[in-house]
Amino acid sequence: MPKRGKNYKAAVASYDKAALHEVAESLKIVTETAKAKFDETVEVHIKLGVDGRHADQQVRGAIVLPHGTGKTKKVLVFAKGPKAQEAEAAGADYVGAEEMAQKIQTENWFDFDVVVATPDMMGVVGRLGKILGPKGLMPNPKSGTVTMDVEKALQEIKAGKVEYRLDKTNIIHTPIGKVSFGAEKLTDNFNALLEAVVKAKPAAAKGQYLRSVTVASTMGPGVKVNPALIQF
Secondary structure, three states: OOOOOHHHHHHHHOOOOOOOEOHHHHHHHHHHHOOOOOOOEEEEEEEEOOOOOOHHHOOEEEEEOOOOOOOOOOEEEEOOHHHHHHHHHOOOOEEEOHHHHHHHHHHOOOOOOEEEEOHHHHHHHHOOHHHHHHHOOOOOHHHOOEOOOHHHHHHHHHHOEEEEEEOOOOEEEEEEEEHHHHHHHHHHHHHHHHHHHHHOOOOOOOOOOEEEEEEEEOOOOOEEEOHHHOOO
16 A cells, blocks of 8 residues: 555545545535645546456447647657648647657657547558557557548647546546546536546446446546436
């Protein structure tokens, strides 16, 4: 167990950690107990009643949050010719092809948060699977990052698009903004994300789909949301 500071202990003591809260109430607790000297990120952790080892129970997608994430993401676009020009005009931070793949492989270069690729570039990008995959950076059609509409993809990412996907323990971890947003905007972003996750429920999923939902700031304790109150 890591040692906890006095701010963390005070935050835990200020509310009932075992109780299940309404969404707005839980996010109010998160914003009020965030005491770090920087603007903490607020994340949602969703435990789903699925088995991600089976292809027909995978849950993955992306959504543009109503109020964005509070973070400007650097985007690398793999494209050539007119599509590379389109990416540059749309505000991509880096654009290239084989030379970018080589830079990642030989220089261990990762000065970007999202990778977008046109379909014809996936032969090049595919060779980076073992490097980009573990970091969650591999482009994917389901998240809209393998596309010919590079301009739209960039607009959505810059506007606050977040990807949600299962980890190995069938939990989704997704940021929904900064503490400075306040509980109301964070609630809007939370509801947008949860609605997308609920709509993405696989037909093969049996039993309770939303097993547990927790919200937390970067340095703060988790606050449990009552899954029974989340309905769309």
